[in-house]
Amino acid sequence: MENSSKxxxxxxxxxSLIVKGQRQALEPGxxxxxxxxxxxxxxxxxxxxxxxxxxFKPSNVIIFGKPGVGKTSVVKFVESEITKIIQxxxxxxxxxxxxxxxxxxxxxxxLLAVGDGLLxxxxxxxxxxxxxxxxxxxxxxxxxxxxxxxxxxxxDEIDKLVKKNGDSVLYQLLRINEITNEGRVCILGISNDLRxxxxxxxxxxxxxxxxxxxxNPYNASQIYDILRDRSLYAGIGDSIDESAMRTCAALAAQExxxxxxxxxxxxxxxxLTEKGNQNRIIDxxxxxxxxxxxxxxxxxxxxxxxxxxxxxxxxxxxxxxxKNGGSSTMGEFYELYEKVSDRMGVGSLTQRRVADIxxxxxxxxxxxxxxxxxxxxxxxxxVSLNYSSTKIKEILLADEILGQLKDxxxxxxxxxxx
DNA sequence: CATCCACTGGAATACCGGGTTC
DNA sequence: GAACCCGGTATTCCAGTGGATG
Numbered sequence: 001m002e003n004s005s006k007x008x009x010x011x012x013x014x015x016s017l018i019v020k021g022q023r024q025a026l027e028p029g030x031x032x033x034x035x036x037x038x039x040x041x042x043x044x045x046x047x048x049x050x051x052x053x054x055x056f057k058p059s060n061v062i063i064f065g066k067p068g069v070g071k072t073s074v075v076k077f078v079e080s081e082i083t084k085i086i087q088x089x090x091x092x093x094x095x096x097x098x099x100x101x102x103x104x105x106x107x108x109x110x111l112l113a114v115g116d117g118l119l120x121x122x123x124x125x126x127x128x129x130x131x132x133x134x135x136x137x138x139x140x141x142x143x144x145x146x147x148x149x150x151x152x153x154x155x156d157e158i159d160k161l162v163k164k165n166g167d168s169v170l171y172q173l174l175r176i177n178e179i180t181n182e183g184r185v186c187i188l189g190i191s192n193d194l195r196x197x198x199x200x201x202x203x204x205x206x207x208x209x210x211x212x213x214x215x216n217p218y219n220a221s222q223i224y225d226i227l228r229d230r231s232l233y234a235g236i237g238d239s240i241d242e243s244a245m246r247t248c249a250a251l252a253a254q255e256x257x258x259x260x261x262x263x264x265x266x267x268x269x270x271x272l273t274e275k276g277n278q279n280r281i282i283d284x285x286x287x288x289x290x291x292x293x294x295x296x297x298x299x300x301x302x303x304x305x306x307x308x309x310x311x312x313x314x315x316x317x318x319x320x321x322x323k324n325g326g327s328s329t330m331g332e333f334y335e336l337y338e339k340v341s342d343r344m345g346v347g348s349l350t351q352r353r354v355a356d357i358x359x360x361x362x363x364x365x366x367x368x369x370x371x372x373x374x375x376x377x378x379x380x381x382x383v384s385l386n387y388s389s390t391k392i393k394e395i396l397l398a399d400e401i402l403g404q405l406k407d408x409x410x411x412x413x414x415x416x417x418x
Numbered sequence: 419c420a421t422c423c424a425c426t427g428g429a430a431t432a433c434c435g436g437g438t439t440c
Numbered sequence: 441g442a443a444c445c446c447g448g449t450a451t452t453c454c455a456g457t458g459g460a461t462g
Binding site for chain 3: 108109129130131133349353356371372374376379
């Protein structure tokens, strides 16, 4: 260690492209106060919700659209405008309750969130478990009556809620308006899935889906505008090559017009540029950013997998290695998985459960799986990796617990049992 | 068209966190 | 404060089902 007159962080403080603006304009949670190509949608949503300002219940709305088409941004923007009004006008009795059904997807959690959202600041929070559902429901009902205004419940990723738990909570929420007039509930649902209303009971559907809005994917030039706007917020407008921005927009447009991805890509390009101590973002950096983004997604999903999913994936990649990229059947990798988990001393899950895990990992895009019938020789699912087994193993072995599998070689026919 | 392997839906069980009752 | 109630989650258990091949 050389004498450290240098500050430890000095070597990490690269040239900063972003000096004038706000860096968080390129971060995922940022809510801009301009919405290029979504101005009409924001206005339309505001119109739908406007009765709430006169203490009338607005129509329930569902917004449909693929990821990254601005659904959440529009809603957040409109919410912030409503909040401004709530703060300036004492007669506006509106509460905004945000629930992300990707995080909270069970009836108890939804009712709890609504109940907590209606609490006055001095009131104690409701218990997050323990109460019977009907008791929770009746206290929520009491809170609504007490409040006496309009509660706008925003259910982001509402399709996930319905797919997992059916529509019973929605029914309960909608029923509040029939039980009492003293307070009203308006539901604003956001869904990635255009067809999720098919899972709804017709009575729920007709009440829930009073208004619908469908947001179409952005095209390349719209994404370009969004990127340009964001780079203005971030104060890096001058540091980006025109063609780099176009490239970024074009790449994102190819993949379902996802603006979020485009912004992520731009952010990473900025970071890479800074790391390389360059002062302009160029085409090549954008391509590099795209690669890094993809890599990051894989690392993130694989390393956040539960232990047994990791073990299954490990078994699959070992077989992949043995067969040099071939696919494996349930029988094959399940047997190997049993051995691996035995060796780890963790006990193995049943085949039934592993079948579900395969389904989960297929949905995540880590593997491909399909059921194949071999006639006289039965039926099985065959799986194959979507990424190279070397890469997958590398990520898996970085795991604290799986690290002890480092020495396990694919060539080993049987694993030593300790 | 029987057969084979395991896919698959659903019921059952175990466990957890936390309230409620006596 | 022990024993019990409650809902949620993960997993197992069970049994019905699928479908190409021989």
